[in-house]
Amino acid sequence: MxxxxxxxxxxxxxxxxxxxxxxxxxxxxxxxxxxxxxxxxxxxxxxxxxxxxxxxxxxxxxxxxxxxxxxxxxxxxxxxxxxxxxxxxxxxxxxxxxxxxxxxxxLSHRIQLPGHQDEFRELADAFDMMLARLEAHVAEQRRFAANASHELRTPLSISKTLLEVARTDPNHDTGEVIDRLHAVNTRAIDLTEALLLLSRANQRSFTREEVDLSLVAEEATETLLPLAEKHGVTIETSGDIAPTIGSPALLLQLTTNLVHNAIVHNQPEQGTVWVKTSVRPNTVVLTVENTGEKLTPERVSTLTEPFQRGTERIHTDHAGVGLGLAIVKTITQAHDGTLTLTPRSAGGIRITVELQNAV
Known part of the structure; x- marks a missing residue:
């Protein structure tokens, strides 16, 4: 100005x-x-x-x-x-x-104003806190951009290789090439849609209305039931009516991501997923818990970062694009909620999402 x-x-x-x-x-x-x-x-x-x-x-x-x-x-x-x-x-x-x-x-510079507490010290401390959060945010965005570029480059490189093989080898089975190209292209589309969803949730550009988390959890569970049966995983749902205020589409995406991760990152056979909703005095809680391999608290603390997975990087049809819990975290923050990840002593993880009670 x-x-x-x-x-x-x-x-x-x-x-x-x-x-x-x-x-x-x-x-x-x-x-x-x-x-x-x-x-x-x-x-x-x-x-x-x-x-x-x-x-x-x-x-x-x-x-x-x-x-x-x-x-x-x-x-x-x-x-x-x-x-x-x-x-x-x-x-x-x-x-x-x-x-x-x-x-x-x-952004690494800090004022660190010495002396006793007064108005100037409060201003300097608040500015230092803002710089620290801004530096962490910028670093996270840089890591995210680098990881997103890597994830997007992989399917594009595979597609390029398949096309070159098809062009240089006329006798190659074109049906196999088309099938692989379709799979790679689907993965790239899924990743792009996940990135767009993440951006939308970050901007908080959505209409808020009353949503019952118990109905959202039921819908997500029914949608993913065939996937659970394919993986030999049993889903158990329970809980009370849990009204909150937010976007039905985003909260459904949040719940779907949690249940999907709980199914995919589970025991090979005889695994279990528990989906529960509960009501507290001022909040409602969605809890998704599963069996699986044992995770350390240090490992669990990194799972909400983009392109992180609970196990080694896997490339099955339902492995996801590594943005599932990152999207859950962003949607939770956009609804002014709290996301908590806790490793289970017997293996697996317990994830709770706490949102404002609409009542």
Whole structure:
């Protein structure tokens, strides 16, 4: 924003300090004058001129002394005000320098303003916290962009290789090439749609309405029941009516992702998935729990990052694109909810999503 040049804050404070001293000095001299009037040392003659009582040398020297005092207060106020204003605004200068560094792209710099707690320290601490969150967000976005580029490049490279094989080898089975191209293309489309969904949830560009999480969980479970049967996984659902406010489509996507992950990342046979909804005083909770391999807390803490998987990178038809829990995290945050991942002692993981109660 273009602004007209004006006085600096330091100069304004200096003039304010000096003006305050001048007013205080004037009031002091006026008070002394009133005192002299009451004592009769200062009076007016018949012509209306001010005179002093003979013999009062103090009164005769009062006027020039008052002028000298006012001049001293003016000079002292300007000099002292300039110094005091500089000391008071020094923390603001450090905050301004840090802001300029952040504007130039240096997000690792911190103000770390020393001293006791006051308004400037609160501002500096809040700015440091903002820089830390911004730096972490930028780093996460860079990792996300790098991983997304890698994930998108893989199917494109495979498609290119298959097309080159088909072009250079006329005797190659074209049906097999078409089938593989279809699978690779489907995976690329799924990844692109997941990225678009992630972007939409991040922008919070959706209409909020009342949603019953228990019905959402039931719909997601019924949709994924054939996949569970194919993997030999049993799904058990239970819980109460859990009304919340949000996007039905996004909350269905959240629940579907959780149940899908619980099915795919499970025991090879005889696995179980538990889907439960519950109501608390101010929130509703969706819990998805499954059996599976044992996970460490350190490993679980990374699962919501994009392109992370609970097991080694797998490439089955239902392995997903590595954005399932990242999308769950983003949708939860877009609904001002809380996502908690806890490893089960017997193996597998328990994931809870806590949202605002609509009641």
């Amino acid at each position: 273009d602004r007209q040049p004006g006085l600096s804050v330091r100069l304004k404070l200096t003039l304010s300090y000096a003006g305050f001293l001048m007013v205080a000095g004037f009031l002091l001299i006026a008070a002394i004058g009133v005192f002299l009037l009451r004592k009769g040392w200062l009076r007016t003659n018949a012509e209306g001129a001010w005179t002093v009582t003979p013999g009062t040398d103090f009164v005769r020297g009062f006027a020039p002394m008052a002028v000298a005092v006012m001049a001293f207060l003016l000079a002292f106020g300007l000099l002292g005000g300039w110094i005091l204003a500089g000391r008071m605004l020094a923390p603001l200068t450090r905050i301004t320098d840090a802001t300029r560094r952040a504007t130039d792209g240096s």
